[in-house]
Structure formats: structure tokens, C-alpha cells
Amino acid sequence: MRMMGPTDVDAAIQSAALNRDATRRQRADAKRNVVALLEAAKSVFARTGVDAPAKEITDLAGVGVGTLYRHFPRRSDLIVAVLQHEIDACARAATALSAEQAPWEALTTWIGQFTEFVGTKRGLATALHSGDPAFDDLPRYFMEHLEPALDGLLGAARASGHVRADVTARDILLTVALMCQPVRGEDPHLNERMIRIFIEGLRHS
Amino acid sequence: MRMMGPTDVDAAIQSAALNRDATRRQRADAKRNVVALLEAAKSVFARTGVDAPAKEITDLAGVGVGTLYRHFPRRSDLIVAVLQHEIDACARAATALSAEQAPWEALTTWIGQFTEFVGTKRGLATALHSGDPAFDDLPRYFMEHLEPALDGLLGAARASGHVRADVTARDILLTVALMCQPVRGEDPHLNERMIRIFIEGLRHS
């Protein structure tokens, strides 16, 4: 797992939506704490899942809970900040794939990557659909960044007559995210297998 | 929504897994309370969803929380008791359909019914996959009753060459249950549409 470089950190800090006043600078200790929280959250999310107790994260980061809530008022703010790079990378991969592969292959490969991304983050798929207001911004961020990406691939595949016309990028994103949820006591590959079958259903026009 | 008749009630009471000693009879007030809890739960589940606060149910039933937990130690016990008839009806429908319709039509019709059943119970799909130990028995009950039902339909459809061979009844049940989860702010028909596409993917062999 790669570490964050300084640029990444700045971007992540910007994303903590508290820079209410662009004229005033952020204090150095605040900056440090945001970084500590992001790294703690990344590690805790990997171990326990994205709905881990807040205290677990603050303890690891060595800050009080107040500090967590000040920087990330909603849980989704923290999740988005932690996953931002991976989401962006996922979106960029779409462009690369559409250049390298034939429309249908590009589409299925990308959905496969997306599946793996969502499936590997414990609890992410569940959080995306939880309905809990604490996670509200998460689906929005996902959609805003990934819908255009998938839409490009889907448009090309549709234009070349490989894909049915009555399905939108949004439909697919939402559905695959649903299908990514791990099922207790079942083979983890179940989800991938079933998503491949869903993709089969997208064929034709 | 139909009311419970006396036979239903008896069956439901039996299902409250506390009849530890078959020789000793259940007291009349206990019986009354179980019925009151079942009716309250049915009504609260319909309004708030299956993960509604326990107190809401006990208040409506006019009993203390202790009484709820004594009769239904896990939340899944209560849900199973409330949904038992509908689950059983869903299982029986499979037999009827396989007699009335051609294999492929019977299969798709049944999945459609199952979709509607799971989709209309608020929070049920989520609970099925929550991983919370409080819901543990729920997936088991679902599987034990619905897997054989679907397996009949699936076997027939496969035998007549309509369905691919690498998918089990369990696969389908789990996947459709995942896909039934309502997505906030989206057209409720989304799920049905996408499940129909998944079914398309099951075609062929």
C-alpha cells in the first residue's frame, strides 16, 4: 500500500471541507492532525471496516474526538478523503482502457476493476447504500467522479452495438455497487461471478 | 394487509423458540403478549423498517422490553416470526408456477415475485446481509425454505436448456437479495429492471 506524498496530503486537507475562509491560513498543528487522522482512518478502515468506532481512529491518531468531528463532521467526509485517490485513479483508468481496448472489452475490464475496488474496502459497499445521513456525501462523490468515466466506456460500447440501449452508466454503477457487498460465509468470488453474469445481461442492443 | 387467524398465531408462537420444555404449557398472558408483539412488530416494521428501535415495538404492544427479549432473544427471531407466512407462501408459489408455466417463464416469474417480496419489506434486504449477529437466523431461514423452492424451478429450466449450468439456486437467491436493496433517491423500479437484466445473463448454457 503506497504512502501519501506531500501533494496528496495537501489535496486531502483541502478536501476536509472546513477551509471556510480562503483568506485565513490553516494552523500547522491542525494540518498535522488532519494528516494523522487520515492515516489512522486508512489503517482502521482496512482492518475493521469503514464503520469502525470513531474512538478507535482518534486513539490511533493520538487526538481527541472533538478534533475528528471538527475536521470531518460527517463520516462520509473522512471516507471520501481517504479514498479520494483511489476513486480518482479508478476514473482515470476508464480513459486509459478506452484507448487500449475494444469497446466491449474496455467496458467489462473496467467494471471488473471497479468491482475489485469496492469489494476490497470493507463495509464500503454497505456504507454506499446504508441510507444513514452520516454517509450522505459518499454516494455523491462516487457518482460525480465515476459516472462520467463509465459513461464514456458505455457510450462507445453502445455505439458499436454491443450493449443494450436501455441502461445508463448510473444504473450500472448503482447495481454493481449493490452486488459487491460481501456475503457472510460465502465464497468471496461469488460477487465477481454474479457481476460477470449481470454483464452478460447487458449484451445485445 | 390480512390479519392473523388463530392457526397462524399458534404457528407463530411455536416459532418463538422458547418452548424449551414440551411438557409444560405456556401461560395465557404470555401467549397474549406474544401476539401483541407480533402485531406491533408487523406494523412498526412496515412503517420504520425491520431495524426499528425495540422500544417502539414494545410501547405499541403495551409490554416492557424484558418481555420482548424473553420471547424473541434475537431480532431475527421476531422478523422470522413476522414474515414466516410470506416466506412460506413464496416457497409454495414455486411449486404452483412450475406446474402452470414453461420452465423459463416459471423461473423468471418466481424471481420477480421474490424480488417484490424482499423489496417491499423495508430494511429486509439490508438485514439479510448485515452480518450483525442479531440477524443471524434470518438468512438461514430464508435459505432453508427458499433454496429448495428455487432449486426445483432452476433444475427444470436447466434441463430444458434455457439456463447456464454454472449457477446454483443459492447463488441466485443471494444475488437477487443483494440487488433488491432500495437505493435512496432512485426510482424504486431500478432494482426490478436490473434484476431482469441479471436474469438475462442467466440464459443459455
Added chain:
DNA sequence: AACTATACGGAAGAGCATTCCGTTACGCAA
């Protein structure tokens, strides 16, 4: 009517999210 096991109710304990405010200490200006 008395007795006993069954069942009741709700207080108590524990966990977690979120808020609030008195205290700390950063960074600018003199």
C-alpha cells in the same frame, strides 16, 4: 385458599455518536 413456577416490567449497565466549552498554544505584529 395457598402455593409455585412462569412471566412481567422497567431500572441498570454498557457502547457509541455527537456536541459543547474551558483550556491550550500557534502565528502574527509590534
Added chain:
DNA sequence: TTGCGTAACGGAATGCTCTTCCGTATAGTT
């Protein structure tokens, strides 16, 4: 370098919920 204004901190406090436990009430039997 010192002093001040304020950004930021920490964690106690609040509130909600689940779950357990036990003193009390009562159905059903003798």
C-alpha cells in the same frame, strides 16, 4: 522577543439504543 487574538484542542457530558437482570405480580394447579 514578547504579547495578544483566535484557531484549534481534548474530553467530559448528553442522548440514544441494545441487552441483562432481578424484585414483583399472577396464572394455573392442588
